[in-house]
Amino acid sequence: MKSEPQQSPAVLASRTFGEDDQQAFARLTGDYNPIHMDPVAARRTQAGDVVVHGVHGALWALDTLLAMGAVPDEIASLTVNFPRFVHLGKGVELRIVSRKDDEIVATLSLGSIVATSLTVGLGATRDLDDTILEVVSPPSPKTRPANWTRMEDVAQLQGWMGVGASVDGISAHFPHVAAKIGRERTAAIALLSTVVGMECPGLHSLFSSFSVRLADSPNAPNGVRFRVTYTDDRFRIVRLDLAGAGIRGEVRSFLRPLAVAQQDIGQIARSISPTEFAGSTALIIGGSRGLGALVAKVIAAGGGRAVITYAKGKADALELEAEIRRHAGTAACTAIHYDAALDPSLQLASIGSGISHLYYFATPTIGQQRDGPFMPAALETFIAFYVTRFYECCRHLASLSDRPLTAFYPSTVFADNPPPTMIEYAMAKIAGELLCSHLNQSNIGVRVIAHRLPRLSTDQTATIPPVAARDPLEAMLPIIREVQGAATPASESSTP
Amino acid sequence: MTEDEILQTLTRILRDLLMDDSIVLAMDTRREDVPAWDSFNYINFIVALEMEYGIKFKVSDVESFENVGAIVKQTKALRS
Known part of the structure; x- marks a missing residue:
């Protein structure tokens, strides 16, 4: 591979997430997936060690940008990719890498490697119908996190995640995001971590990306409905549509392969x-x-x-x-x-x-x-x-x-x-x-x-x-x- | 569509995926040669490539690609 020289944009802020941060985000959202909480369980995953909740990093980045006045316009959408794990104790740096009339792109990086990218779409919220997902019945996992292991188990999953009980805590944690896009929307975005990590795909999940538009619908239910709309058995990809609490969009995740057990x-x-x-x-x-x-x-x-x-x-x-x-x-x-x-x-x-x-x-x-x-x-x-x-x-x-x-x-x-x-x-x-x-x-x-x-x-x-x-x-x-x-x-x- | 054109597309897809405009893929580039191109990003890359060209790789192909050149050649074969 050849490499073209690049000048890196200025670092706007940096942060190192620790155990207390993991506990705090887990308490706020209910996402206690062991990949974030249990060093022994996490080392058996592809992450190799405990990793920061990706949504936590993304919301911290957005909150920091808003606190700095870096996003003066209204926010219409948010697209977040997680191309790399962020392990506990590893410092991440926040940068704005591109700014256009209709979007701002920011990254959280580990050295020269981008771990999280945020594309903040600018403009007014739209009158999207965020109630369209009809959820027939909630998922009924026997354990939490839901221990789905086969693609056919998750292919038909759907459910509902209420945001009411989480709004105060999450809004206080990300005050600038809450002030900008609303408390319920902020909670709904934070709870995407819980949808993926605890419900679907659950225990063996890896969060790949999410993309949401802010919906302007006063009668939206106070929670997020989600439904699996696409799976790819070849690569264990699970895609969810979601709607409610003022957001509408899509989540992409993987159902991880199970740890290899040696012969007895x-x-x-x-x-x-x-x-x-x-x-x-x-x-x-x-x-x-x-x-x-x-x-x-x-x-x-x-x-x-x-x-x-x-x-x-x-x-x-x-x-x-x-x-x-x-x-x-x-x-x-x-x-x-x-x-x-x-x-x-x-x-x-x-x-x-x-x-x-x-x-x-x-x-x-x-x-x-x-x-x-x-x-x-x-x-x-x-x-x-x-x-x-x-x-x-x-x-x-x-x-x-x-x-x-x-x-x-x-x-x-x-x-x-x-x-x-x-x-x-x-x-x-x-x-x-x-x-x-x-x-x-x-x-x-x-x-x-x-x-x-x-x-x-x-x-x-x-x-x-x-x-x-x-x-x-x-x-x-x-x-x-x-x-x-x-x-x-x-x-x-x-x-x- | 030439192999060079496909190679340029692969470079663009990987740059977008890893948010790294310094990446320039060559036919002999291996996944291990690119920092952060781990197995999950490899799958995201393959899926983006499939969507770009409207093709579907077999899992056995995806497992056996030894370098970018092999991906380019199989992409070209599936497009023809």
Whole structure:
């Protein structure tokens, strides 16, 4: 891709949303979707971590523009796109990028990346009939957020969201918007977050965009009716028409694919001899989910003992521990807390000297927001996880035991041909590979086996549309057997 | 319609989608080469392209496009 130089418009305001902001917006609107509220649940989604309510960011931007007097004319319409997640703690910058007679376009950006765009249509409100949507019956989800998982479940959904109880709180939160377009309309726009996040598509939703015209209809119902009018099964797109409370328009969203569940240990055991890994104890850093969880099940199914670590996902780790113990006995698995960003020696003090194998799946968030072609801070973080802390972990475990330690280092096929957007990640993994070779030539009692893993099907790789990915067990089992069978330090690394 | 004309249209669609006028797509551009062109924006891009030309891609096509050139060629094939 070539790039044409652009001069960026001035930053008008900036803001960093935090946990208190999430709670406040959720209380005002009722949008408690876990992608906004629960770090453990959010990390299993495509967002990877908790994200700001998109409508919150958009209304804050509009409120700020109005407070500055940047929108002197009447507002006739509002179109908002959410091309990028805004994670908690990441600062966004507000800019006006274009101004014409009939519209103002503003953006919220993370560095050079636009996360939200607002097109404010200027002019008088129109006499649109915002009562035309006839809702036959409200949706009746058994849980909130509504747990729809199949496209056919959402294809016929329709419902009604009252705004009355929310008007005071939302208007006080966005006073300039309320003064400009009216309290009910402001509440109705805020509650689009709730329609998408809690009702339709609900729990597994991603809000893509909305476009509303301000309707001038005095008899409008004090709430928003919504109805699914279009779905695309190929890409899990769900489009809603909405009308009421002085607005009329459309919402576009996705029904996210569900997190990928790894095979249960009973299924895995069919591919493994029950004594294949007997006598070994594997420490699996990052073992509460994904490939780490798979390795733990394989080791335990083969008669070995798995010590799994978690940083945030305690519930996931305890669930995995329970599954393994049910199948292989209490001694087969232990879950411990471990923060791979910190010094391993104190954290591993309690596990004793019996560790024979290390599987190192610790990682920070890989898909970071970019603000330039190279991000030194990102490289520093990746180096800390994939090189420094890995080395310290190996040294510490080797120092505890008389028998040699065999470690598995997962590298990546991105090291072969790194995409520009993942250059720091690939650089750090290559540095880790070099460390593995070096450790294998050093006499410190550690043998490291490194492999560049292909794209494997885990919850971290689930995308729309589904991308071809190998079965994790099929890919990992030969590697696990290689690692478990490598009992003595060797002079050469398997690193390319 | 030439491949170059389709390429220009693809560039315009992606610029509008990502609000980034610095984007200039080439036939060998990969999705990973463009900051913010993640899987969801890829789908939004494909849908906008379908609407622009009145075409429908198969999911298998969308999964297998290795670069922008492959999208251009399939677009041209579906239009002919």
